[in-house]
Amino acid sequence: MLRLSKLTDYAVVVLIRLSDAERASGDAVHTAPGLAVATGVPEPTVAKVLKALAGAGLVVSQRGARGGYRLARPVDEVSVADVITAIDGPIALTACVDGGTGSCDVESMCAVKGRWDLVNDAIHAALTGISLTDMRVASIPLVFRVPASLSAAE
Numbered sequence: 642m643l644r645l646s647k648l649t650d651y652a653v654v655v656l657i658r659l660s661d662a663e664r665a666s667g668d669a670v671h672t673a674p675g676l677a678v679a680t681g682v683p684e685p686t687v688a689k690v691l692k693a694l695a696g697a698g699l700v701v702s703q704r705g706a707r708g709g710y711r712l713a714r715p716v717d718e719v720s721v722a723d724v725i726t727a728i729d730g731p732i733a734l735t736a737c738v739d740g741g742t743g744s745c746d747v748e749s750m751c752a753v754k755g756r757w758d759l760v761n762d763a764i765h766a767a768l769t770g771i772s773l774t775d776m777r778v779a780s781i782p783l784v785f786r787v788p789a790s791l792s793a794a795e
Contacts, residue, residue, distance in 0.1 A: 643764075649728040651682050652690045656699065656724065657777050660716040670709030690728070697727030721776065722768035732768065734761045 658680050662671050673691055677684035691710050694700045699719060700710045712719075725732055735757045737745050748754065 643734070645725060646729050648686070648690060648693075649725050651680075651686055652694060652724050652728050653721070653773065653776055654680050654682060655687055655690050656694065656712070656716060656719065656773055659700070659710065659712055660773070661777075663712060670703050670707070670711045672709040675709075693728050694724075697723070699723060699727055716773035716777070719773045720769045721771045721773070722765055724773070725768065732761065732765050734764065 655676055658676055659671055662676075662679065663669075673688040674684050676682075676691075677687040680687065682690075691700060691702070695702045695710070698713055701713050702708070702710050722732060735745075737748065737751070737754065737757060745751065
């Protein structure tokens with residue numbers, strides 16, 4: 642089974658929420674704790690994801706009392722492949738494709754040596770063709786409402 646890491650999944654969620662928050666509020670930066678509350682992803686995980694995304698140039702961090710994170714470019718210019726690479730490293734289905742790590746024990750007698758690149762390139766192209774805008778779910782509300790049972794306690 643080909644499966645993305647949870648951190649990559651969370652990174653997509655955080656980037657889309659960051660985009661939605663910027664669009665809705667016009668604020669330049671948003672904090673890891675605020676994004677954690679908005680996404681339901683634990684704050685340490687959001688902080689870890691944001692650090693990796695900043696290292697890859699997908700978000701920009703601003704230090705200080707009014708610090709936080711903002712998108713480095715619009716989400717329609719960020720592909721799913723960009724996020725995967727930022728969090729998990731190069732997209733490589735096997736150790737023997739370009740960008741793969743490690744070595745193969747049977748490389749010298751492999752019947753498909755170099756042919757996995759075709760599959761890897763196709764998957765990479767497909768993931769590059771999907772932007773984070775394509776991943777956005779329009780039905781998720783930007784405003785979180787407090788359930789009546791909780792607001793009545795005030």
